[in-house]
Amino acid sequence: MRILIALTLALTATSGCAVLDRLKPATAATAATAAPDASDASEPVAAAPAPVLGAGGNTAAALDTTTAAQKQAALAAPAASGERELGKVTVSLGSPAEPGIWLRSALVTAPGKGRVVTASGQSVAVDLLPGQGAAQLSLAAYMALGLSLTALPEVTVFAN
Structure with missing residues (x-):
């Protein structure tokens, strides 16, 4: 009886590992070495190549759709006489797919124009x-x- 219980537990543990392996996302290495389905035997299976920065339109410069004139105007914009400080905030990079020169923050209650200044004194409208x-x-x-x-x-x- 003990042998039967031990054998059942061993088989259950082994089959559980196989289930967990199917739940993990495939990496490029495992996708490239995975065997194709029998239904797709006529077509060879190849892993998609990893994107290479600079090879296409996936560089930061390629994703930045603002014109040089827009950047020049934003950098040259002087401080407005009636501007008010909203506060300091740590920023992260926003969505590169969203064009323009903008800041999204909880400090802002309504859309408008403004300016951000870095600790080194650089400023952009x-x-x-x-x-x-x-x-x-x-x-x-x-x-x-x-x-x-x-x-x-x-x-x-x-x-x-």
Whole structure:
């Protein structure tokens, strides 16, 4: 009887591992070595190549759709006389698919125009957008300010 229980537990544990392996997402290495279905025996199976930065339209410069004139105007925009400081916030990179020079933050209650200033004193005019959670700065604003795309800089936010 003990042998039967031990054998049942061993088989259950082994079959559980196979179930867990099917739940894990396939990596490029396992996808490339996976055997094709019998129904697809006539077609060879190949893993999709990994994207290479710079090979297509997937670089930061390619995703930034703002014009040089727009960036120049945003960087040259002087501080408005009636602007008010909304506060300081740490920003992360916003969606690269969303064009423009903008800041989305909980500090902003209504859409408008404003400016962000980095700790080093660099400034860029932005569209202020209300948001929730972590503040986000657009790809174009990151690039105009010369920030690393992986940086989490603290900026001071001003509204016009």
